[in-house]
Amino acid sequence: MPDLKYDDKGFIPVICQDADTKQILMMAYAKKEQVLKTITTRKATYFSRSRNCEWVKGETSGNTQQVIKVLVDCDLDTLIYLVKQKGNACHTGNQSCFYRQISENGEINENE
Ligand SMILES: [Zn+2]
Incomplete structure (x- = not known):
């Protein structure tokens, strides 16, 4: 296991990107255990900070992410999971989070 840089609570941020379309799908966190699990099972696994538990993407929704590659940045402190996304990545039903x-006036609008 490479010596990745986790924050003081043991988290590393993970960007999840569609391997085919290159669309950024979501961002979440993982701990060492979830990174290892992702690499070995090829199923995108995260740590939910709000629920304080491990989270295998799609386990309940069926919207699984098959991991093609795990990329690590120059500082070893951020990961990208390159995935084949089944269904939507976002719980709102949108493809991406x-x-x-x-916009320029500070309003939040749908990205057309
Ligand atoms: Zn979302």
């Missing part, structure tokens, strides 16, 4: 934009 980043379906809104902030």
Whole structure:
């Protein structure tokens, strides 16, 4: 297991990107255990900070993420899971969590 840099609570941020379309799907956190699990099972696994538990993406929703590659950045403190996404990545039903934009007047609108 590479020596990744986790924050003081043991988290590393993970960007999840669609391997085919390159769309950014979501962002979440993982601990060492979830990173290891993701690499070995090829199922995108995160740590939910709000629920304080491990979270295998799609376990309840069926919207699984098959991990093609795990990329790590220059500082070893951020990961990208490159995935084949089944269904939507976002619980709102949107393909990506980043379906809104902030316009010049500060309003949040759908990203057309
Ligand atoms: Zn979302």
